[in-house]
Amino acid sequence: MNKIYSKVDKEKFISIIRENQRLIYKVCYTYCKNGEDRKDLEQEILVQLWKSLPRFDGRVKLSTWLYKVALNTAFLFHRNESKHNEHKAIIDESVFQIADSNPIPEKEEVIAKLYRFIETLNELDKALMMLYLDKNKHKDIADILGITQTNVATKIGRIKGRMKEYFEKL
Amino acid sequence: MEMNEITNAWDQYNNSLDKNLSIDEDKLRLADLDKAKDQMEYPLASEMVELIGGLLVIAAVLLISLVLIDDPKYFLFGLITVTIGAVYVGLSLIKIRLLKRVNYYDTPIVKLQRELAYTRRRFLKFRAFERLLFPLYLLPMLPLTSKLVSGIDLFTQIPLFAMKFAGVLGVVYLIIFFIHKHLYDKRFRAVENIITRLKEFEKE
Numbered sequence: 001m002n003k004i005y006s007k008v009d010k011e012k013f014i015s016i017i018r019e020n021q022r023l024i025y026k027v028c029y030t031y032c033k034n035g036e037d038r039k040d041l042e043q044e045i046l047v048q049l050w051k052s053l054p055r056f057d058g059r060v061k062l063s064t065w066l067y068k069v070a071l072n073t074a075f076l077f078h079r080n081e082s083k084h085n086e087h088k089a090i091i092d093e094s095v096f097q098i099a100d101s102n103p104i105p106e107k108e109e110v111i112a113k114l115y116r117f118i119e120t121l122n123e124l125d126k127a128l129m130m131l132y133l134d135k136n137k138h139k140d141i142a143d144i145l146g147i148t149q150t151n152v153a154t155k156i157g158r159i160k161g162r163m164k165e166y167f168e169k170l
Numbered sequence: 171m172e173m174n175e176i177t178n179a180w181d182q183y184n185n186s187l188d189k190n191l192s193i194d195e196d197k198l199r200l201a202d203l204d205k206a207k208d209q210m211e212y213p214l215a216s217e218m219v220e221l222i223g224g225l226l227v228i229a230a231v232l233l234i235s236l237v238l239i240d241d242p243k244y245f246l247f248g249l250i251t252v253t254i255g256a257v258y259v260g261l262s263l264i265k266i267r268l269l270k271r272v273n274y275y276d277t278p279i280v281k282l283q284r285e286l287a288y289t290r291r292r293f294l295k296f297r298a299f300e301r302l303l304f305p306l307y308l309l310p311m312l313p314l315t316s317k318l319v320s321g322i323d324l325f326t327q328i329p330l331f332a333m334k335f336a337g338v339l340g341v342v343y344l345i346i347f348f349i350h351k352h353l354y355d356k357r358f359r360a361v362e363n364i365i366t367r368l369k370e371f372e373k374e
Contacts, residue, residue: 022187050203052275069275099190110179133180146278167171
């Protein structure tokens, strides 16, 4: 198996994070409402990406692979919630900075509603919804989640139906 | 609201993030990511500690048995303790193997969650078995430690032996009962719920 990043240097890693910062930010925002937890999850994802990157073999797009690592980390983070305090922080504060003084999701009404809808979904559907909204192909979503493409299409259809109802009620 | 309005809003949100979001690269440069422990290292570390603890107990009991080798009763009890200790060590090794086998991060999500749930279920069953085995581990250890620490030969004082054993057993079973009722059952149900949810998610 070809390893693309057999030895990852920090600058290369930083450039990968820079190119995919939006993805990491949204995973953290979707899975953690609390700012402190979000910072911990962000750190956990960065650590996992750093440690797992040498295993990336290029069979899938880098962004697809990053989604898989980030979402798996978020799932595990949720399950191990009680153990978060044991985690010694290696980065004191969030590495993400937002230039606009208002964080974007709260600012845009539709996005805020959309995040509230996503909040009502179970953790697997949250991932599915985020991947769909980010215009990932069904094949990539199926690969990230580990279900069939037909299943992806069926589930997206159902979630869209629920979302329509949710927005109509508001 | 129409679906395309929602997806358009999401696209605009992505554009805003592209414009406004940045990372503090210096913080990342300074962070020693190699030293950071990830969340799945904790269960592995805990099993390693149990394994080392189990091996130390076996070594200690073997040593005591050798010191008391002249008395076949003590030697026999020592061997029983070592055998049960070996079962604990064996279980720890199986658990470590199970934990190391899982590829935690670049496996498809449903597959990983399923593997983790089944691993957790096996762990919980092992834990229940370990707790039930514990009194048998304790029984032969009592006369050994009593002889070594206070010089009392519990085999010549059967009522005292029985009393001590009953006392310790009572406390141990109370703890086991508490753990089962308040922790094990709850955790087991949680794992079963996860497995059910994953099965439902996989259904079309």
